[in-house]
Amino acid sequence: MQFEHSDKVKNLLARLEAFMDEHIYPVEQAYYDFVHDQQNLWAEWPGMEPLKEKARAAGLWNLFLPHEYGAWSPGLTNLEYAPLAEVMGRVPWSSQVFNCSAPDTGNMEVLAKFGSPEQQELWLKPLLAGEIRSAYVMTEPQVASSDATNLELSIIPDGDEYVINGRKWWISNAMHPRCEIMIVMGKTFFEGPRHSQHSQILVPRDTPGVTVVRHLKVFGSSNSPGGEVELRFDNVRVPKQNMILGEGRGFEIAQGRLGPGRIHHCMRSIGQAQRALEWMARRADSRVAFGKKLADQSSVRQDVARSFCEVEMARLLTLKAADAMDRLGNKAARDLIAAIKVVAPSMAQQVADRAIQVHGGMGVSEDGPMAYFFTLNRYVRLTDGPEEVHMSQLGKIKIAEYVASNAR
Ligand SMILES: Cc1cc2nc3c(=O)[nH]c(=O)nc-3n(C[C@H](O)[C@H](O)[C@H](O)COP(=O)(O)OP(=O)(O)OC[C@H]3O[C@@H](n4cnc5c(N)ncnc54)[C@H](O)[C@@H]3O)c2cc1C
Structure with a gap:
């Protein structure tokens, strides 16, 4: 090692x-x-x-x-x-x-x-080349989208084109002035195996029939310039060549996409937790209350110590997951990817929360990064699948693994 x-x-x-x-x-x-x-x-x-x-x-x-x-x-x-x-x-x-x-x-x-x-x-x-930006369009308002087999937006062949109809929401980046292309997931087949009904297709952002219904704020912030929006697709037509991989292969693509995407979020969350920890330590060293530095209060030291332990644990787990992805492939590493997706954002939210507390009022202001890190990691616990879904899959994998093993 x-x-x-x-x-x-x-x-x-x-x-x-x-x-x-x-x-x-x-x-x-x-x-x-x-x-x-x-x-x-x-x-x-x-x-x-x-x-x-x-x-x-x-x-x-x-x-x-x-x-x-x-x-x-x-x-x-x-x-x-x-x-x-x-x-x-x-x-x-x-x-x-x-x-x-x-x-x-x-x-x-x-x-x-x-x-x-x-x-x-x-x-x-x-x-x-960084000339344009893009959006990934999966979640729908009317169905529980953490189970992507529920997605209802339709992608139906018609001559040389596909016709797309449906609603989506929480689409990040769709308002960005450089957003030119969207990858949209929807249903092409309405019977057969549930994981072979969906497709992913490329839809240029300015295609007629794509409408922004409304902009959704996140904890009161617009997240400009990318934003999160609700979109409507009304008889949106794109050429057949825009289908990615093939009809009904949406889940294959989703698996390939989400492994690396999830771990990237976790790596960034660890950076935020590490920075919040550093801010917490410096504030504790510079602030005096009731005659002594905050750094000399046992509870503050415990907050710093516990945060350090948690950041280190999450970092090592992330590196282990990254290494498994490289050596064994994303599929074989799916237990570790799920584990880190459960651990990293909630850890970062917790460390940011402690850093806010040590900073007092300043902690929730824009004079430091902690408040943003707190809200950001709160919603990363939902994006790319809520943590319960990852835990459910992880639990299933581990139960099967330990039941099959002969270890005593
Ligand atoms: C800021 C932000 C940005 C986003 N960006 C995008 C984007 O760019 N593109 C996109 O397509 N989507 C995006 N999303 C949407 C996000 O991916 C979904 O919100 C998420 O996948 C959950 O889907 P849902 O909202 O339909 O929740 P639901 O599927 O309705 O789930 C609600 C809750 O049910 C619980 N639950 C679900 N399944 C289980 C289970 N198996 N066991 C126990 N509990 C369970 C969980 O607590 C879950 O949070 C974004 C969301 C936010 C907040």
């Missing part, structure tokens, strides 16, 4: 951390000031494109893409990417600077793995 990063990763980490110090932390608040200003709703922060240029020039681009993809990918494994994603997670918006942000990363992996050469030319290339 090797707990040291390779020289390649150490080198990338040093360059990424230097980039964060020089270009990201100094403008962190300016970014939030811009996107929280209602006058700038759905507008891109003007600093984003220049920063992307710098990141690309620095070779800090598409780090997430785990396997070599032409000149676009540095070809890192999941294990190698994990500490880099953690550093980006410290400032959640920064992953876009490095073209490593959700949902684009998952969508790029879908197109790289399952897209036709024509789909790759049209949509993957501009996504890898």
Whole structure:
């Protein structure tokens, strides 16, 4: 067992951390000031494109893409990417600077793995170049979408086209001014095995019949410029070539997409927890109450100690899951992926909560990152499947495994 990063990763980490110090932390608040200003709703922060240029020039681009993809990918494994994603997670918006942000990363992996050469030319290339952005369109208001076999939006063949009808909601990024393509999951077959009825199809964002019904705020925030929205699809027509992989193969694609996507979220959550912990320690050292530093109060030390233990446990579990994905494949690693999806966001929410408490009133303000980390990780506990669903699957796998084993 090797707990040291390779020289390649150490080198990338040093360059990424230097980039964060020089270009990201100094403008962190300016970014939030811009996107929280209602006058700038759905507008891109003007600093984003220049920063992307710098990141690309620095070779800090598409780090997430785990396997070599032409000149676009540095070809890192999941294990190698994990500490880099953690550093980006410290400032959640920064992953876009490095073209490593959700949902684009998952969508790029879908197109790289399952897209036709024509789909790759049209949509993957501009996504890898960071020229456009994308949305992943799965959840529906009228059905429990954590069970994706429930999805009802219809994708029906008609001549050279597919016709799409239905409703979706909680679609991130759909309002982003650069969002040009959406991967939409829906039903093509209405009988037969439940996991062979759904398909995934590419729908350009500006296709006639795609309407934004409303914008959904998250804990009162617009999440501008990407936003979360409810969408209607009324007789939306796209050419047959837009079908990904083939009719009825939606679940195959979903499995391929969600493994890496889930672990990337966890890596970033760990970065947020680590940063909240560092803020908590510094505040405890600088604040005096009732004649002594907060750092000298036993309960505060326990909060720091417990948070350290939890961050370390989650980080090691994430690295173990990443390593299993690299060596055994996403399917064989599904127990560890489920485990980390259950552990990391709730851990980060808990650590952010302790950091808020140690900061007193300042903790819930915008003068520190803790309040945002708290709300962000609260909803990451729902996205890409609520934690109960992962626990249910994990429990099933482990029961079967231990029942089958002869260990005494
Ligand atoms: C900020 C945000 C961004 C999002 N972005 C996107 C996006 O870009 N694209 C997209 O398609 N979706 C997105 N979502 C939607 C998200 O993926 C879904 O909300 C999630 O998958 C749950 O589906 P649901 O809301 O239909 O909940 P439901 O399926 O109705 O589940 C509700 C609750 O039931 C419980 N439950 C469900 N199954 C079980 C079980 N087996 N055992 C025990 N309890 C269970 C859980 O507590 C669960 O939270 C986003 C959501 C949020 C909040």
